[in-house]
Amino acid sequence: MDKIHHIAIQVKNISDSVEWYKKNFDLEVSYQDETWAMLNFENTSLALVIPEEHPYHFAIETGDAELYGNLTKHRDGTASVYIKDIDGNNVEMIKLDGNE
Amino acid sequence: MDKIHHIAIQVKNISDSVEWYKKNFDLEVSYQDETWAMLNFENTSLALVIPEEHPYHFAIETGDAELYGNLTKHRDGTASVYIKDIDGNNVEMIKLDGNE
Numbered sequence: 010m011d012k013i014h015h016i017a018i019q020v021k022n023i024s025d026s027v028e029w030y031k032k033n034f035d036l037e038v039s040y041q042d043e044t045w046a047m048l049n050f051e052n053t054s055l056a057l058v059i060p061e062e063h064p065y066h067f068a069i070e071t072g073d074a075e076l077y078g079n080l081t082k083h084r085d086g087t088a089s090v091y092i093k094d095i096d097g098n099n100v101e102m103i104k105l106d107g108n109e
Numbered sequence: 110m111d112k113i114h115h116i117a118i119q120v121k122n123i124s125d126s127v128e129w130y131k132k133n134f135d136l137e138v139s140y141q142d143e144t145w146a147m148l149n150f151e152n153t154s155l156a157l158v159i160p161e162e163h164p165y166h167f168a169i170e171t172g173d174a175e176l177y178g179n180l181t182k183h184r185d186g187t188a189s190v191y192i193k194d195i196d197g198n199n200v201e202m203i204k205l206d207g208n209e
Contacts, residue, residue: 011135
């Protein structure tokens with residue numbers, strides 16, 4: 010079965026939201042800067058993003074992301090492309106090793 | 110660490126969307142009626158809901174959901190309450206055994 014790599018929600022201030030999520034939940038902050046943060050839960054991750062940078066979305070791991078369009082490479086080595094489902098929901102097709 | 114039980118996105122027609130997700134991804138349909146469906150991925154689940162029934166949200170498993178408000182019991186034995194993060198994002202605090 011495919012895996013859901015992360016969910017991304019929009020927040021106004023990354024630092025304030027990281028504090029709120031840390032206070033309320035048992036999670037691990039794996040990355041944080043002023044424009045986004047990645048919070049690891051036991052089974053998947055929650056990305057906090059600001060509206061100017063990313064839409065609301067969820068990401069599905071796939072080795073064949075390039076079948077869905079031109080991939081954008083990210084600094085962490087992953088590569089991905091956004092698609093939309095039939096209702097316009099954003100789905101990020103993400104390849105963990107973008108250099109493959 | 111806490112677990113993300115499911116993510117829920119809004120769709121217009123449950124049946125059409127289940128077909129789209131089945132065609133595009135390797136997943137298991139664990140429940141489906143005309144008002145919602147639950148699609149199991151390897152590590153978490155994606156709920157398809159209609160706007161009249163549920164907001165966009167994600168659900169976090171917790172044994173202490175009642176600390177966040179009065180729980181609503183569901184037919185599958187779970188019980189939950191919706192809260193909002195500091196930006197108004199909907200978080201469902203879900204207790205798997207709502208009869209505990």
